[in-house]
Amino acid sequence: MPATDDPAIVLDSVSKSYGEVRAVDDVTVSIGRGEFFGMLGPNGAGKTTLIEMIEGLRTPDRGTVRVLGMSPTPRNLDLLPKIGVQTQRSAFFTRLTAREHLVTVAALYGLPASVADRALKLVGLTDSADIRVTNVSGGQRQRLAIASAIVHDPQVIFLDEPTAALDPQARRDLGQLLRELKAGGKTIVYTTHHLDEAQALCDRVAILAAGRVLALDSPRELIARSGVGTRLVVPAGRLSAEQAGQIDGVDGIDFEDGAVVLRTTQTARVLAALGAEGGLDEVETRPATLEDVYLQLMGAPQA
Numbered sequence: 001m002p003a004t005d006d007p008a009i010v011l012d013s014v015s016k017s018y019g020e021v022r023a024v025d026d027v028t029v030s031i032g033r034g035e036f037f038g039m040l041g042p043n044g045a046g047k048t049t050l051i052e053m054i055e056g057l058r059t060p061d062r063g064t065v066r067v068l069g070m071s072p073t074p075r076n077l078d079l080l081p082k083i084g085v086q087t088q089r090s091a092f093f094t095r096l097t098a099r100e101h102l103v104t105v106a107a108l109y110g111l112p113a114s115v116a117d118r119a120l121k122l123v124g125l126t127d128s129a130d131i132r133v134t135n136v137s138g139g140q141r142q143r144l145a146i147a148s149a150i151v152h153d154p155q156v157i158f159l160d161e162p163t164a165a166l167d168p169q170a171r172r173d174l175g176q177l178l179r180e181l182k183a184g185g186k187t188i189v190y191t192t193h194h195l196d197e198a199q200a201l202c203d204r205v206a207i208l209a210a211g212r213v214l215a216l217d218s219p220r221e222l223i224a225r226s227g228v229g230t231r232l233v234v235p236a237g238r239l240s241a242e243q244a245g246q247i248d249g250v251d252g253i254d255f256e257d258g259a260v261v262l263r264t265t266q267t268a269r270v271l272a273a274l275g276a277e278g279g280l281d282e283v284e285t286r287p288a289t290l291e292d293v294y295l296q297l298m299g300a301p302q303a
Ligand SMILES: Nc1ncnc2c1ncn2[C@@H]1O[C@H](COP(=O)(O)OP(=O)(O)OP(=O)(O)O)[C@@H](O)[C@H]1O
Pocket: 018, 021, 022, 023, 041, 042, 043, 044, 045, 046, 047, 048, 049, 050
């Protein structure tokens, strides 16, 4: 959903240091209500510090933070029921079942057991409701952490690497849950190192490094503006480097296990030339991705 004129979260020139380390350096970002917003960046980029300032767990040294029109610090009791937080370290009441745990969390908000059942259903854990939280699988654990974050129906949800350490099937299943949450229209601040997920899910992303925002926009816009273009992978033995260099519209040539990889922003034109040259059988088209944008920003060689 697009940002509205009445943002859910506003960060204005926010900075935070730990001693000599400037963890967050003059960050200005506005997140719209209903937006699925990705906070991306390498380890130590400042994501956690930034998010903890939004959650009211840390106070900025400089700048202002507003969440739903309120300041999160000093600890704002009006705001707490309106935000939900899932973290890597989400704690559970270990002796309890999944349902008992959620009923307890609901009670902390003064809410009835029925909301726990609703949350269980939302995250697809109804059938696992009676499993002890110590015995749930990795995927179920992440679902339970998300259920704990949304049990009180908050307006703003923070999700910190919810698909980390999951096997591919569990990750895919959880991706489906994230899409359902997104469709629910809540404001979601999402941290991940899985850039394919961020590309698929996020309305906009901020890419941070060394405490600063290097890029801020929709994945589509960032990809378009990056100029990375499409890679066309031509199987080995079909095209010499010399022939490749003569094709109009090719911006760069790489080699990958004998295959020739052409970079272009004029895909149709280059494909037409390839078709005329030796046919298009098994020529693979790889559009630019958010990961390309990220690697470009980090100054790393691209795959
Ligand atoms: N409590 C702290 N005391 C001192 N330095 C800290 C503290 N917390 C974070 N830092 C430092 O601040 C910088 C930003 O850390 P932060 O945890 O916010 O980054 P991050 O992007 O969340 O990293 P990760 O992806 O590893 O969680 C890093 O250099 C980190 O070492």
